[in-house]
Amino acid sequence: MKSKKVSPFFIPGIVVILSVVLSSFIVSDTDPVIMKIITQLSKWANDYPTEKVYLQLDKPYYAAGDNIWFKAYVTVGGPHRLSALSGSVNVELIDENDSLKKWIKLPVIGGTAWGDFELPDTLHAGNYRIRAYTNWMRNAGPGYYFDKVITIYNAPADTVFTKTDYTYTMVNGKQKITATINYANSDGNALAGKPVNYKVQFNNKEITSGKGITDNKGNIAIDFINPEYTKTNKGNIITDIQLSDKNKITKTVIINATSGKIDVQFFPESGNLINGLNSRVAFKAVGPDGLGVNIKGVITDNENNKLTDFSTRHLGMGTFNITPQSGKTYKALVTYPDGSESAVNLPIALNTGYLLTVNNTDENNISLNVRGSKDLAGAGTIYVFGQSGGETRYVGENEASGTTFNATIAKSRFPAGVVQFTLFSANGEPLNERIAFIQHDDSLLKLDVHAAKSVSAPREKVRIDLNAQNGGNPAIGSFSATVIDDHIVGADESDETTILSHILLTSDLRGYVEQPNYYFNKSNETTRADLDILMLTQGYRRFEWKPVLAGSLPLPIYEPEKSINVSGSVKTLTGKPVPNAKVTLFATAAAGQFMLDTLADKQGDFIFKDLFLKDSMRFVIKAYTSSGGKNVAIKMNTDGRDKTVKNAALPANDFGTNYRLFAAYLKADKKLYDEELKYGLGNHHIALKEVTIKEHKKPVLEHSNNRNGPGNADQVVTSADLDKRGCLSLDDCLNGMLTGVMFRDGKPYSTRGGNSAMLIILDGIPQDNALEKNFLGTIPVQEVASIEILRNGGLTAIYGVRGGNGVIIITTKRGDEKDSTPKANEPGMLIYAPKGYYRAREFYSPQYDDPKINQSVADLRTTIYWKPNVITDKTGHAFFEYYNAGFPGTYRVIIEGIDGEGHLGRQVYRYKVE
Numbered sequence: 001m002k003s004k005k006v007s008p009f010f011i012p013g014i015v016v017i018l019s020v021v022l023s024s025f026i027v028s029d030t031d032p033v034i035m036k037i038i039t040q041l042s043k044w045a046n047d048y049p050t051e052k053v054y055l056q057l058d059k060p061y062y063a064a065g066d067n068i069w070f071k072a073y074v075t076v077g078g079p080h081r082l083s084a085l086s087g088s089v090n091v092e093l094i095d096e097n098d099s100l101k102k103w104i105k106l107p108v109i110g111g112t113a114w115g116d117f118e119l120p121d122t123l124h125a126g127n128y129r130i131r132a133y134t135n136w137m138r139n140a141g142p143g144y145y146f147d148k149v150i151t152i153y154n155a156p157a158d159t160v161f162t163k164t165d166y167t168y169t170m171v172n173g174k175q176k177i178t179a180t181i182n183y184a185n186s187d188g189n190a191l192a193g194k195p196v197n198y199k200v201q202f203n204n205k206e207i208t209s210g211k212g213i214t215d216n217k218g219n220i221a222i223d224f225i226n227p228e229y230t231k232t233n234k235g236n237i238i239t240d241i242q243l244s245d246k247n248k249i250t251k252t253v254i255i256n257a258t259s260g261k262i263d264v265q266f267f268p269e270s271g272n273l274i275n276g277l278n279s280r281v282a283f284k285a286v287g288p289d290g291l292g293v294n295i296k297g298v299i300t301d302n303e304n305n306k307l308t309d310f311s312t313r314h315l316g317m318g319t320f321n322i323t324p325q326s327g328k329t330y331k332a333l334v335t336y337p338d339g340s341e342s343a344v345n346l347p348i349a350l351n352t353g354y355l356l357t358v359n360n361t362d363e364n365n366i367s368l369n370v371r372g373s374k375d376l377a378g379a380g381t382i383y384v385f386g387q388s389g390g391e392t393r394y395v396g397e398n399e400a401s402g403t404t405f406n407a408t409i410a411k412s413r414f415p416a417g418v419v420q421f422t423l424f425s426a427n428g429e430p431l432n433e434r435i436a437f438i439q440h441d442d443s444l445l446k447l448d449v450h451a452a453k454s455v456s457a458p459r460e461k462v463r464i465d466l467n468a469q470n471g472g473n474p475a476i477g478s479f480s481a482t483v484i485d486d487h488i489v490g491a492d493e494s495d496e497t498t499i500l501s502h503i504l505l506t507s508d509l510r511g512y513v514e515q516p517n518y519y520f521n522k523s524n525e526t527t528r529a530d531l532d533i534l535m536l537t538q539g540y541r542r543f544e545w546k547p548v549l550a551g552s553l554p555l556p557i558y559e560p561e562k563s564i565n566v567s568g569s570v571k572t573l574t575g576k577p578v579p580n581a582k583v584t585l586f587a588t589a590a591a592g593q594f595m596l597d598t599l600a601d602k603q604g605d606f607i608f609k610d611l612f613l614k615d616s617m618r619f620v621i622k623a624y625t626s627s628g629g630k631n632v633a634i635k636m637n638t639d640g641r642d643k644t645v646k647n648a649a650l651p652a653n654d655f656g657t658n659y660r661l662f663a664a665y666l667k668a669d670k671k672l673y674d675e676e677l678k679y680g681l682g683n684h685h686i687a688l689k690e691v692t693i694k695e696h697k698k699p700v701l702e703h704s705n706n707r708n709g710p711g712n713a714d715q716v717v718t719s720a721d722l723d724k725r726g727c728l729s730l731d732d733c734l735n736g737m738l739t740g741v742m743f744r745d746g747k748p749y750s751t752r753g754g755n756s757a758m759l760i761i762l763d764g765i766p767q768d769n770a771l772e773k774n775f776l777g778t779i780p781v782q783e784v785a786s787i788e789i790l791r792n793g794g795l796t797a798i799y800g801v802r803g804g805n806g807v808i809i810i811t812t813k814r815g816d817e818k819d820s821t822p823k824a825n826e827p828g829m830l831i832y833a834p835k836g837y838y839r840a841r842e843f844y845s846p847q848y849d850d851p852k853i854n855q856s857v858a859d860l861r862t863t864i865y866w867k868p869n870v871i872t873d874k875t876g877h878a879f880f881e882y883y884n885a886g887f888p889g890t891y892r893v894i895i896e897g898i899d900g901e902g903h904l905g906r907q908v909y910r911y912k913v914e
Contacts, residue, residue, distance in 0.1 A: 045390025063669040064154040065121035071480035071868040078389020080902040082111025086134035087562040104838035114868035135561035155669035168260020175229040190218030202235035270356035270432035273349035282536035285316040290651025292316025324349035356432040372403035380426035416440040430545040445905025474876030479897030483865040485889040494518035567607035568636040577604035586620040613836035630828040672860040705764035713788035731776040750806030758806035859886030
């Protein structure tokens, strides 16, 4: 067959790039099948633009009492440009019981946002998830959210670490689980010969209990019956390990009740096995913990003839080739790591069909091969479409009626990321599908990161310069930077989630991708081959072709959230809609006293659009009938959060699996904890002796960071007290309002203190520079939730020498789910606190050139520096400065970001501190 040269053709609004090097393929820009597929795909891309969210975190793991700092990058479409579609992003912290611990909403400006989670030092150790998504992304579903597992330890409390392995057997039709728990100290040494008491619970119901002694490896085995084997259920094992006569540690191990079996699945390339055609088959073996398992075995037919051997290549994945024959069936005899065996049936081969195979080994070109069964000779035209992000990038059409033909396509035709190839029949019916990954290192931003000196000293000022280029030209972009110590915050770089691995790879694949950065960290022939096997096993299902081609996709359920909308409906007291109801929204004094009016539609629905609300702002909403009647009921719509928090695709990682990796970090964090307590720094609570509580009272304050406990102060001022004063600035409100506090030049002094002003703490962070100016006058009164005054020595002692002259603790308003529930005072009236935007805190970095800084405090920061808003100028340059921590080591600077054209960049730079 002669090769024909074809030219690109263009449709308004669509760029279609066709291969120039073809064999047995031609294309026609008038072919109705081609035009229909391109048009409908373009319509899908326009109506359902794909948004993605990526979060760069400051560290790979944390300890209770830490702060989680993060920056969100929101992209849209195939080119991954920063999104202007959504103006809000939700970020959640979820524990391993699928319970929401924190939720904030951030304003997205220019496709980026940043925020933080403050972790109380009373937080239980375990595996947590950070999930992020826009309201628009809810249309695609949780499978495409940013969803990352992080480990949080409790360094002061964790002197014992556990790792749990499970074995599963069936006894009298019931599942018996043996949990082998390994106990070790913070140095990773086994705790041998220690008495252990335990109890096992499912759904908070105890099913067994007992006691035992750890063996010489620190192990103890606990047997129990899973009471709900047929259901997906969770339980826990609570153990008390006696370390000494006076030291007993309680640990809780989460049980993910599964079948205990290794799941082995087989995936013929492009979908089906065809009798008589040699086909590549990928397979993946996944253990009960959701991670890959190494297996091996043989493929046999129904007459027990051996066809081929197979074994895993990487993370439970591998491939083999087979040529099935009509009338035969095939199975895999699988051997597992423990030596056990089982037989798994392969998919039944078809007598009629096509195979679409891809060879992606060449660095410059990708090769397609289409083969059909003999009966399809003369079946008519078939087409191959290659699309990325909803944009058609390649179209091929066979010229003759043959069943075998090939195409070689330059990879430069495709953007970096996942490409989907689909084979269509003559009438435009999708037949086969194959996805491939295109790696273009030259399409990534080149980031040059360097310090002025390759070696610096502890507490020395450091300047980091960043130069970003795209194809040799300066790149204007938005970046974020974190600085950590490799020796303290160690990590397996293959396990890391990066802006490259998430935006280009995992965000386009359903299911969990193990070690995502393995494919990007050191790209070579081996990693590219492993990545191609991942493409064969994970699949790509952002949309189904048939409804796209039929134009029958439903309208999106969730609209892009440009800003915050307050909406609801007005009904009669008997539940009937009130058409054309008058609705008024009043802001309380704390929210700035404003009023908005609107009219409900014929169904009684109303909306106040495009509001920029801060978290915890309260409103009064009133509604009347069109004639002024008040006997109506107001129902508010939901807050836009996806309340389905489970993610079955994520692995059930055993908390403690990598505690030896975390040992240095935990020791450092414990030292930091002790140092902060010594000097009254940080956000810590003091463990008090056990007392019997006879009366339960709601805390005076919900979110106070007072180390003595919320409301334990000489004087408490609430937002309601400030509202009554009617003042504009906080210093004016407090002057004359506080007992034993006087103001000089806007600075507060305690009558019990000396000549120094009182320590001001804002949202748990001491304001070291607050006394250089009228700091209190800069805080809007309406944003303050409470103020606590500490003057008594018994209350200020916990803040060390810094609090010796008294302490003023200011807590600003923030979201509270309970408070966001509308409260009806009377018919036609509601008090409502919608979820507003969280105000991100600023990372505290000591300034050692300031003489006020206490140089005697050991600087043991685990995150040495965090800066979320690094913006390069027109020359592609940016810089930031900070001071090293107080210890030597190899410091790792990680910078990630994106430019205005959607080019991604990541660079890791190391320098020594001696």
